[in-house]
Amino acid sequence: MKRICSSSDETLLALDAGEDCLATPVQFSEYTMVFVEEGEGLYHADFGAFPFKGPVLLFSTPLQLIYIEQQRACKMSMLQFHSDFYCIEYHKAQVACNGLLFNNIYIEPSVKMTEREARVFKHLLEELSEEFDITGCDEIVMRGYLQLLLAKSSSMKTRSSANLADPKERDEQMEHFRQLLDQHYLTLHKPADYAALLAMSPNNFTKRCTKYFKKSPSAMIQERLILEAKRQLHLTRRSIKEIAYSLQFSDEFYFSRFFKKFTRVSPQTFRQRTGISIVADLPQ
Structure with a gap:
């Protein structure tokens, strides 16, 4: 795992490429985005259980109880950020993700991706990973990558919701x-x-x-x-x-x-x- 920490050693921003990072139930203090490049399974978030198949993004808010039940081996990365590092409510004019990606009990906490969207997202995560490796990595730059990833996720979620607006599926x-x-x-x-x-x-x-x-x-x-x-x-x-x-x-x-x-x-x-x-x- 790669991390930026506060002076008290609390995680501000983290990137984890471990494929078993959510194998057991856990509660994080940070907002969490999981990029599942391939594989499928069941995403458990509090009382909900949501089937998924990669490529897909999964989301959770701080202190939700989450874990992934893999049904076909998943290749995934987990990006986390604390609200002290990036406040989604404060930045709602730049990235309208509060109530879309996070903090919404009515919609599934996931975004299905096209192959092209997955390639773009993977490339951005690789660039962010390289920034972690730079000595004295610039938090402004890291915040910029995070904001871009959130903005792209929100855009994908909005498009996905519009495409699924089938009257037959609406109750x-x-x-x-x-x-x-x-x-x-x-x-x-x-x-x-x-x-x-x-x-x-x-x-x-x-x-x-x-x-x-x-x-x-x-x-x-x-x-x-x-x-x-x-x-x-x-x-x-x-x-x-x-x-x-x-x-x-x-x-x-x-x-x-x-x-x-x-x-x-x-x-x-x-x-x-x-x-x-x-x-x-x-x-x-």
Whole structure:
């Protein structure tokens, strides 16, 4: 593995070409991009399991529990960056990847690539790898490569989503569920609540949701609440107590138990490991 580290030896940027780097479940403090040049398998990210076949890019946000179950030997590289090195929210005008590549519970955390796109991406990773080998590598240059890789990934994801916009594949009721969840995740916490709003039986709702989003309704309801909790922990300086109340928990201790049950770390640990974004100090 090649790394740029902070003064306290925390990873800021890393590139790993190990083919078994995600063979066992792990939680990274960094944003992670996995370039699978060839091979196929199942990508596990929290409660979701997503089939893939190379060439493909796989993504994860900090402290997601991820691993790859290889079904045909994979040739892959893993690129990671800490938000202290590159804040995707601060740079959203340059690279619109927040909510597209990362921090989106509704779309698969992957981008299928053409052979040409894979060659371009591989070449950029090779150039980045060479920069790591240069004594005193320039962080500005490394940040530039990272931004270019993210921009290309976002562009590929946007094109891929447009190409897959087949009306036959679109489930309007599940798209309505997406809207309802964004509207009511603070107050409605049971799948039956949403099934009723959709005028569906709970059993049919569960089957349709699991097929469409590759996750159960209960998992998605939890993920949506956790996503907002992570956003506030990372992008604001609100106290844990303030965040708990904003998410309508009765107290900060119940919130902490709920958060830790899902993420395996406490809210305070999450904040310590991911840092507070520079966005938190910008004028609102």
